[in-house]
Amino acid sequence: MKVDWKNIGFGYYPTDYNVRCYHKNGKWGEIEVSSSAYFNIHMAATSLHYGQEAFEGLKAFMGKDNKIRIFRWQENAKRLNLSANGIKMSSVPHELFHEMIFRVVKLNKDYVPLYGTGASLYIRPLLIGTGAEVGVKPANEYLFLVFVIPVGPYFKEGFKPVNIMICRDHDRAAPLGTGNIKVGGNYAASLISLEKAHNTGYSTVLYLDAKEKKYIDECGPANFFGIKGNTYITPDSLSILPSITNKSLQELAIDLGMKVERRLIPVEELSEFDEVGACGTAAVISPIGKIVDVDKNITYTFCKDGKPGPISAKLYKKLIAIQLGEETDKFGWMDVVE
Ligand SMILES: Cc1ncc(COP(=O)(O)O)c(C=O)c1O
Numbered sequence: 001m002k003v004d005w006k007n008i009g010f011g012y013y014p015t016d017y018n019v020r021c022y023h024k025n026g027k028w029g030e031i032e033v034s035s036s037a038y039f040n041i042h043m044a045a046t047s048l049h050y051g052q053e054a055f056e057g058l059k060a061f062m063g064k065d066n067k068i069r070i071f072r073w074q075e076n077a078k079r080l081n082l083s084a085n086g087i088k089m090s091s092v093p094h095e096l097f098h099e100m101i102f103r104v105v106k107l108n109k110d111y112v113p114l115y116g117t118g119a120s121l122y123i124r125p126l127l128i129g130t131g132a133e134v135g136v137k138p139a140n141e142y143l144f145l146v147f148v149i150p151v152g153p154y155f156k157e158g159f160k161p162v163n164i165m166i167c168r169d170h171d172r173a174a175p176l177g178t179g180n181i182k183v184g185g186n187y188a189a190s191l192i193s194l195e196k197a198h199n200t201g202y203s204t205v206l207y208l209d210a211k212e213k214k215y216i217d218e219c220g221p222a223n224f225f226g227i228k229g230n231t232y233i234t235p236d237s238l239s240i241l242p243s244i245t246n247k248s249l250q251e252l253a254i255d256l257g258m259k260v261e262r263r264l265i266p267v268e269e270l271s272e273f274d275e276v277g278a279c280g281t282a283a284v285i286s287p288i289g290k291i292v293d294v295d296k297n298i299t300y301t302f303c304k305d306g307k308p309g310p311i312s313a314k315l316y317k318k319l320i321a322i323q324l325g326e327e328t329d330k331f332g333w334m335d336v337v338e
Helices: 073-086 094-107 184-199 244-255 267-272 310-323
Strands: 018-024 032-034 053-055 058-062 068-071 120-129 142-151 162-167 204-208 216-219 223-228 231-235 259-263 275-280 284-293 298-301 334-336
Touching (some): 018 094, 053 073, 053 184, 073 120, 073 244, 094 120, 094 142, 216 223, 216 231, 223 244, 244 259, 244 275, 244 284, 275 310, 284 310
Parallel strands (some): 162 284
Antiparallel strands (some): 018 142, 053 120, 058 068, 120 142, 204 216, 223 275, 275 284
């Protein structure tokens, strides 16, 4: 197969197989392997009407030694079940999650981008209510499906700072809502603000806490962090998704002798950070060059030389080196696909 891995971007890309499992009559059935990108669904399925839908996103990498490794899948398995519990769906047993993601990667191993291309295989587990209900209540049947797509390096031009804008006219989640779980409704709620940011030349938005609009919450579909001296600071909020990348960066920061603070971050504190960034599976770290507060006519500027800050760069390189098997995985984050 000849694929131009460096230029494939981040979008749907057909692969050969996906795996599926249905939960019916109170139990999970057999794993089915499918080569169709479609499935039949009842028109009254709760996922279509009442948002009973959760998903995950994780990656498999071709290592330097030509072994395929999956990054911290156990964390995604746990988070999927937090999402399932949060919207009253059947949870997915850890072993079933494991079996399905490893199986789908093996079935599509020809699509794992080569080492050195910067590309990887994105794994998308999806859990949806398929049972028919018209009253507002949880479905009695669920589908757990996993597909994979090869994705290119997030930054085609390399690891470069992006500009973002503060968003005050939309919230992605309510203070006691579903912001801390990975359910479709949060993403639907973010579409208007993201489009507005893109149309005005920003790569994403910085959401503030929905209640008071005083503190930093999330950075589009990614977590926010700031570096101040030797400290890595990231928001503490009930409405942000617990990012596995953020968790890993915090562990790496501690390992590098830094302090880590998880606390409220007032917007004005942006003027005190040495470096700021967004983090998530897609890009690991997007260093932020400018944060524009359009309503208050304030611009917070970072990376004045146009380059990512040194600590962000160090953390980014460390995490990528572990993912690619270039550096010893002393945290036990990578699992080889045999
Ligand atoms: C809203 C949101 N926040 C944060 C993240 C980053 O999480 P992770 O590092 O687990 O990919 C994601 C992406 O999964 C997300 O959608």
